[in-house]
Amino acid sequence: MFRYIVRRLVISIVTLLVLVTAVFFLVRAMPGDPFLSEKLRPEIRENMRAYWGFDRPLYEQYFRYLGKLLKGDLGTSMHYNSIPVTKLIADSFPYSADLGLRALLMAFVVGTGLGIVSALNRGKWLDYACIIVAILGVSLPDFVSGYLLQFVFGLKLKVLPIALWRGFKYTILPTVALSFYTTALLTRIMRASMLEVVGQDYIKVARAKGLSPVRIVARHQVRNAILPVVTVLGPITAAILTGTFVIESIYAIPGMGKFYVVGIQNLDYSQILGLTVFYGAFLIAANFLVDILYGLIDPRIRIYRRDDRQA
Amino acid sequence: MPNSEAKGSRAGSKLIEVEGLRVSFSTYGGTVKAVRGISLSVSKGECLAVVGESGCGKSVTAQTIMRIIPSPPAAIEGSVRLEGRELLTLPERKMRSLRGSEIGMIFQDPMTSLDPTMPIGKQITEGLREHDRSVSRAQARERAVEVLATVGIPEPERQLKRYAYEFSGGMRQRVVIAMAVVCKPKLLIADEPTTALDVTTQAQILDLMRSLKDELGTAVLLITHDMGVVSNMADRIAVFYAGEVVEEGRAEEVFESPAHPYTAALLRSRPRLDRDRNQCLVSIPGSPPDLFAPPPGCAFAPRCGLALEICRRARPAGFALGESHAASCWLYHAKALARHGAPSRGKLEMEACRDR
Numbered sequence: 001m002f003r004y005i006v007r008r009l010v011i012s013i014v015t016l017l018v019l020v021t022a023v024f025f026l027v028r029a030m031p032g033d034p035f036l037s038e039k040l041r042p043e044i045r046e047n048m049r050a051y052w053g054f055d056r057p058l059y060e061q062y063f064r065y066l067g068k069l070l071k072g073d074l075g076t077s078m079h080y081n082s083i084p085v086t087k088l089i090a091d092s093f094p095y096s097a098d099l100g101l102r103a104l105l106m107a108f109v110v111g112t113g114l115g116i117v118s119a120l121n122r123g124k125w126l127d128y129a130c131i132i133v134a135i136l137g138v139s140l141p142d143f144v145s146g147y148l149l150q151f152v153f154g155l156k157l158k159v160l161p162i163a164l165w166r167g168f169k170y171t172i173l174p175t176v177a178l179s180f181y182t183t184a185l186l187t188r189i190m191r192a193s194m195l196e197v198v199g200q201d202y203i204k205v206a207r208a209k210g211l212s213p214v215r216i217v218a219r220h221q222v223r224n225a226i227l228p229v230v231t232v233l234g235p236i237t238a239a240i241l242t243g244t245f246v247i248e249s250i251y252a253i254p255g256m257g258k259f260y261v262v263g264i265q266n267l268d269y270s271q272i273l274g275l276t277v278f279y280g281a282f283l284i285a286a287n288f289l290v291d292i293l294y295g296l297i298d299p300r301i302r303i304y305r306r307d308d309r310q311a
Numbered sequence: 312m313p314n315s316e317a318k319g320s321r322a323g324s325k326l327i328e329v330e331g332l333r334v335s336f337s338t339y340g341g342t343v344k345a346v347r348g349i350s351l352s353v354s355k356g357e358c359l360a361v362v363g364e365s366g367c368g369k370s371v372t373a374q375t376i377m378r379i380i381p382s383p384p385a386a387i388e389g390s391v392r393l394e395g396r397e398l399l400t401l402p403e404r405k406m407r408s409l410r411g412s413e414i415g416m417i418f419q420d421p422m423t424s425l426d427p428t429m430p431i432g433k434q435i436t437e438g439l440r441e442h443d444r445s446v447s448r449a450q451a452r453e454r455a456v457e458v459l460a461t462v463g464i465p466e467p468e469r470q471l472k473r474y475a476y477e478f479s480g481g482m483r484q485r486v487v488i489a490m491a492v493v494c495k496p497k498l499l500i501a502d503e504p505t506t507a508l509d510v511t512t513q514a515q516i517l518d519l520m521r522s523l524k525d526e527l528g529t530a531v532l533l534i535t536h537d538m539g540v541v542s543n544m545a546d547r548i549a550v551f552y553a554g555e556v557v558e559e560g561r562a563e564e565v566f567e568s569p570a571h572p573y574t575a576a577l578l579r580s581r582p583r584l585d586r587d588r589n590q591c592l593v594s595i596p597g598s599p600p601d602l603f604a605p606p607p608g609c610a611f612a613p614r615c616g617l618a619l620e621i622c623r624r625a626r627p628a629g630f631a632l633g634e635s636h637a638a639s640c641w642l643y644h645a646k647a648l649a650r651h652g653a654p655s656r657g658k659l660e661m662e663a664c665r666d667r
Contacts, residue, residue: 209438210411
């Protein structure tokens with residue numbers, strides 16, 4: 001297990017390096033530079049370029065960036081005059097993380113819950129109701145559901161605030177909007193998985209033992225059915241994170257998404273790179289955690305890791 | 312099979328009695344009549360082997376006795392009595408309290424019978440604690456260790472926390488058996504308990520089941536298509552064909568003087584060590600009838616070399632051939648006996664299997 005973790009860690013770092021490299025060169029490959037939009041006299045522009053080191057060869061800039069990155073320095077924003085990117089992140093990430101975690105938790109609880117209810121009532125109206133919600137959820141993009149929720153609950157019913165982030169009431173709509181797609185996806189996965197598990201021999205054995213239906217579902221069916229859900233938690237975290245850009249701007253939440261968009265609009269190299277590296281590291285870490293969680297639920301995964309080591 | 316004489320003599324000690332059991336499933340293709348009027352019984356401490364080829368209704372019968380076949384969609388008629396108590400009409404809650412405690416069941420494939428995400432110890436104790444809430448965790452654990460030792464798992468205390476994948480097929484089947492007998496059931500239904508195992512392991516599992524039967528006094532309903540398994544274990548044999556019992560008797564009677572042409576053919580198609588190895592294996596020509604539309608007469612008639620005119624028209628009743636031996640075959644009707652005499656085993660085997 002330990003060597004498996006070390007190996008995964010090395011792979012993660014390589015992934016991150018590839019990410020940094022790709023984004024670094026891609027950003028530079030975009031036409032123009034951060035100072036083109038501002039109406040500057042050519043000599044001042046040249047000065048700015050020299051100040052940020054753009055007059056150096058590209059590979060030299062790259063290695064200097066990597067060197068700074070190793071020390072945890074993500075550079076300073078070119079747009080927001082000399083505010084370190086790390087500070088931008090530190091100020092805005094808590095909002096994004098708060099929203100993202102709420103959405104993830106809600107998607108997991110509601111999604112698996114609906115999946116279970118749906119599978120247990122297969123072919124009945126409750127099942128169909130869940131399927132309809134699931135199809136709606138996967139088909140509606142978050143910018144549509146986000147505005148719809150604002151319209152219905154904020155403007156028409158006037159029960160919930162339509163924007164900002166100032167307490168629990170304010171979190172409800174953005175959380176629902178952000179988790180809608182994921183909830184629907186998890187409902188479908190959980191339902192399919194439950195229906196597959198119910199046909200397994202060990203469920204029949206559990207019935208032959210005289211266990212009550214509730215215990216069979218809780219102890220044997222759900223536990224086995226939840227594995228595919230855990231598998232997709234990694235990619236789903238990614239989906240929710242990217243979803244925050246849109247939702248944050250719809251609900252005027254002071255999260256990280258704004259800086260990403262502004263950074264790209266202004267070709268703010270260090271801001272784009274810094275945020276990408278941060279997101280990348282975050283996602284890689286999330287996937288890593290999911291892998292470990294998977295091993296905790298299914299003991300067989302642990303043995304594969306042992307085999308892994310021998311190989 | 313309604314042969315009252317054979318059964319009447321030991322009626323007092325009957326543990327489970329199945330009478331006129333019919334099970335059919337509605338599918339998109341029509342109604343499959345999987346079990347078509349089966350009667351059998353198992354006495355206390357006895358082993359009844361149910362023998363037949365795939366799809367003859369063996370497993371459906373077993374699962375109907377346990378009532379773990381969902382109904383509907385299955386349509387179930389007839390009667391199943393455990394010590395005189397009717398099971399088919401029992402409320403589900405009461406039925407549940409019998410499952411696992413009075414009737415234990417072993418399934419065919421030990422690789423899939425155990426929950427991969429739960430330690431085996433817990434899988435053994437959960438049945439125990441379900442049926443008797445007064446059993447403490449420690450007591451249940453003790454009992455699990457005890458039962459694992461009984462089924463021949465070495466160092467049972469150390470195995471409780473282990474998972475199914477850490478055991479070999481034979482060991483898993485031992486665990487499955489331990490799960491089935493932990494509550495000391497009166498009846499153990501074993502649905503092809505050795506089919507998924509290799510031959511050496513098969514023998515060990517059969518030995519184990521025999522000793523459990525002798526030590527615990529558990530009656531066993533053994534379902535198999537393997538004649539070798541039958542001869543090892545069974546006191547009595549019921550031969551199934553197309554959802555019916557075609558012959559029933561004590562093991563030695565059925566083995567030594569099979570009466571039904573199907574039984575004779577089945578016995579003849581066993582591979583044998585004392586024959587020339589270059590000789591082809593014997594098979595029964597034709598295939599079992601379509602259970603969507605079973606034939607009006609004897610289900611075996613189309614494949615039977617000895618079939619009479621009546622065999623294709625009417626279903627034969629059970630004819631008693633002795634104290635405990637009976638066969639559902641028109642050849643044993645008084646008229647047929649008067650005209651042709653009782654068919655000899657040689658004739659049965661030759662004719663029943665003759666290639667046509």
